[in-house]
Amino acid sequence: MNLPEEIIYKILPNLPVKSLLRFKCVSKQWRSIISSKEFIKEHLKKASTNPNCTHHMITMKFKHRYLQGEQTRSYSLPYLLEGTTAVIDAHIPRRESNRCHLRIWGSCDGIALITSNAEGMIFLLNVATTKSNEIPASNPKERYLGDHIVYGLGYDESTDDYKVVCIDDVTNPKSYTTQIYSCKSLSWKKVENFKKGLVPLDDPGKFVSGKLHWLAEAAAEAAAARVEYGGGGGGDLDIVSIDLAEEKYKIVPKPENFSTSIPYQTMLGDLGGYLSLVSYAPMLDTYVWVMKKYGVRESWTKIWTLSDFADPKTYVRGAMPLFLKSNGDILVTFGPCVDLCNGKNKLHESRAAAIDDLFRAV
Amino acid sequence: MAAETGTPTTLTLKSNDDELFSVAESAAILSVTIRNMVEDGCAGGVIPLDNVDGKTLASVITYMNGISAIPADEEKKKSYRDKFLSDKDFETLADMVLAANYLNMSCLMDAVSAKIAQVMEKKSVGWVRRKFGIENDYTPEEEAAVKEEHKWTFEGVETDDDN
Numbered sequence: 422m423n424l425p426e427e428i429i430y431k432i433l434p435n436l437p438v439k440s441l442l443r444f445k446c447v448s449k450q451w452r453s454i455i456s457s458k459e460f461i462k463e464h465l466k467k468a469s470t471n472p473n474c475t476h477h478m479i480t481m482k483f484k485h486r487y488l489q490g491e492q493t494r495s496y497s498l499p500y501l502l503e504g505t506t507a508v509i510d511a512h513i514p515r516r517e518s519n520r521c522h523l524r525i526w527g528s529c530d531g532i533a534l535i536t537s538n539a540e541g542m543i544f545l546l547n548v549a550t551t552k553s554n555e556i557p558a559s560n561p562k563e564r565y566l567g568d569h570i571v572y573g574l575g576y577d578e579s580t581d582d583y584k585v586v587c588i589d590d591v592t593n594p595k596s597y598t599t600q601i602y603s604c605k606s607l608s609w610k611k612v613e614n615f616k617k618g619l620v621p622l623d624d625p626g627k628f629v630s631g632k633l634h635w636l637a638e639a640a641a642e643a644a645a646a647r648v649e650y651g652g653g654g655g656g657d658l659d660i661v662s663i664d665l666a667e668e669k670y671k672i673v674p675k676p677e678n679f680s681t682s683i684p685y686q687t688m689l690g691d692l693g694g695y696l697s698l699v700s701y702a703p704m705l706d707t708y709v710w711v712m713k714k715y716g717v718r719e720s721w722t723k724i725w726t727l728s729d730f731a732d733p734k735t736y737v738r739g740a741m742p743l744f745l746k747s748n749g750d751i752l753v754t755f756g757p758c759v760d761l762c763n764g765k766n767k768l769h770e771s772r773a774a775a776i777d778d779l780f781r782a783v
Numbered sequence: 784m785a786a787e788t789g790t791p792t793t794l795t796l797k798s799n800d801d802e803l804f805s806v807a808e809s810a811a812i813l814s815v816t817i818r819n820m821v822e823d824g825c826a827g828g829v830i831p832l833d834n835v836d837g838k839t840l841a842s843v844i845t846y847m848n849g850i851s852a853i854p855a856d857e858e859k860k861k862s863y864r865d866k867f868l869s870d871k872d873f874e875t876l877a878d879m880v881l882a883a884n885y886l887n888m889s890c891l892m893d894a895v896s897a898k899i900a901q902v903m904e905k906k907s908v909g910w911v912r913r914k915f916g917i918e919n920d921y922t923p924e925e926e927a928a929v930k931e932e933h934k935w936t937f938e939g940v941e942t943d944d945d946n
Contacts, residue, residue: 423916428880431892435900442933443940446908446926448917550933 429454434467438550465530526572526625534574534585534625543572543585545604559587559600559609573626573633577665580605584665586633588621601668612668615661622658627689629696630715632662634673636689658687660696676710676721794821795829796844802837803829810847815887834885839878846891864894873902873914905941 424432433441433454441464445452454460526534533546535553546553559570571588585602587609597620600609615621621635628634636658660673673696680700690697695711698721706726714720792808794817812818820830832840846867853859868876876899883892903911912919921929930937 424877424880428884428896429915431884431896432880432899432903435897436904439936440904443908443936444903444911445933446921446929447911447915447919449920451917452929 426450426454430460430463433460434464438464442550468531527574527628529574529576529583529628532574532583534572536572545574545583545585556585556602556604556607557609559589559602569623571621571623571626571635573628573635573663575626575628575631575633575665578631579666582606586626586663586665599663601665612663613670615670619659619661621661624689626663627691627696629691629694631666632664632671634660634662634689634696636687637661657682660689673712673716674718674721676723677718679710679721796840797829797831798835798837798840799831799833800837802840804840804844806844806847807851810844810851813847813851813888813890815889817886832886835882836878839875839882842875842879843882843886843888843891850890860890864890868894868898871898873899876902877914905939907940907943910943 429451433444436444441455445455524536526536528534531547534543535546536543542555543558544553544555569589573586574583575586576583583604585604587600587602589598589600597614599612599614601612602609615637619637619639621637624635626633626635637660638658660675662671662673663669664671676698679698685700688699688701690699692709692711695713696715697712698710699707700710701707708723709725710721710723712721793805794808794811796804796806796811796817798804808821812821817830835843846864849863849867850860853863871879876895880892880895880899883895911917919926
């Protein structure tokens, strides 16, 4: 059966990456189709809009109990949604395994930004193909990635470029620097800092609507909070964004009457393509909010409250949402368990090995 | 047309092996190719479809009738399509994708393409070459190099004894 090339172009974008990489062996023509930029774009579009999330993966950091070092593992999302045991779907090359103090800073279109503290390395991992690229450190003189450098990864549609933002050293509100790395120009560029003395918390930047977001606190308050609690996050927090095309900052509105003060801890996230806020406190309810219409304060909606079906045992650790399906079901971690829940009920539970750090990937 | 007379109009379609099929116009115009012919007024007699054989055309008409009987409910349409394609083998699917392309039926085209991909997903490189009639134009060295680059993707591939 000889199918014309236009039909081959229709069929192939439906395949998972693993099959596509194998089928590069079919012929030179197939290899050039599968390797082409247009095809990759088409495939990504298809994969990210697939209503069943067939190609979605969740990558988690994993600490080996006996061996030294840490690994990342990627789990196919449908298995987490339907299976009982998580299945590792992507094979992370040996070279990236067993590194010390890995930190996953987020993902964009299936590319994960990971740093390895001990070796002072930053790399981008393509979760589906398992290929990774090291990028140069933002400050080559001090090839040391301390605890106080904050990263974020996003995509600039206007120039078709993936960009890494690096904010170094966030414990030093007066003299930190903000730099942006362009995967196209392969270089770092210094940009303006946040205004009004705002300093981002030590969290990964969340990529939504072409912008990276952090929770940030005023420098004076940050210093006071550190004295009082030995860490940030005690005071009132704002959401700051950096637009990857314009490379400019903005403050993003929070929900009305939203408290970020003690005892509540707040986490910023990206759920189902929305900017989200998780608010939790020991022995109190956990709330999940999403901003349904980007930039509109009134559109913040509380989509989930943990106490609806909480198991008291999980209260202390709290629940972290991982993924929001388009039908409103939400994937949540409770310690080592990953549960799929709707508003009221736990729909499904699956176990993944020791989860430490989590992020969403397409 | 149907709307003017109040009675359903029936079209006659002819396959390339001279089989004749009657189908309600309302179902047949799911095909943009047929709709254009109807709109241009060239659907008076028999509509010849030179690129579709009788077996495939019968199947496409079953689909046309089935899907147009479902009211505007995307989920029901999707489950009809899934069921309709569930028992088709690769050769039948390949004939259907060619027919859907020729008839310009995007919903069938998308569904069959996705189904073919599903059938291919765990198949070997050799299976794909055979089924798609593709000649291997790599030298053994070149092929080994491409394979080496993506070695892990050859894990979990089905053996080829099933079709």
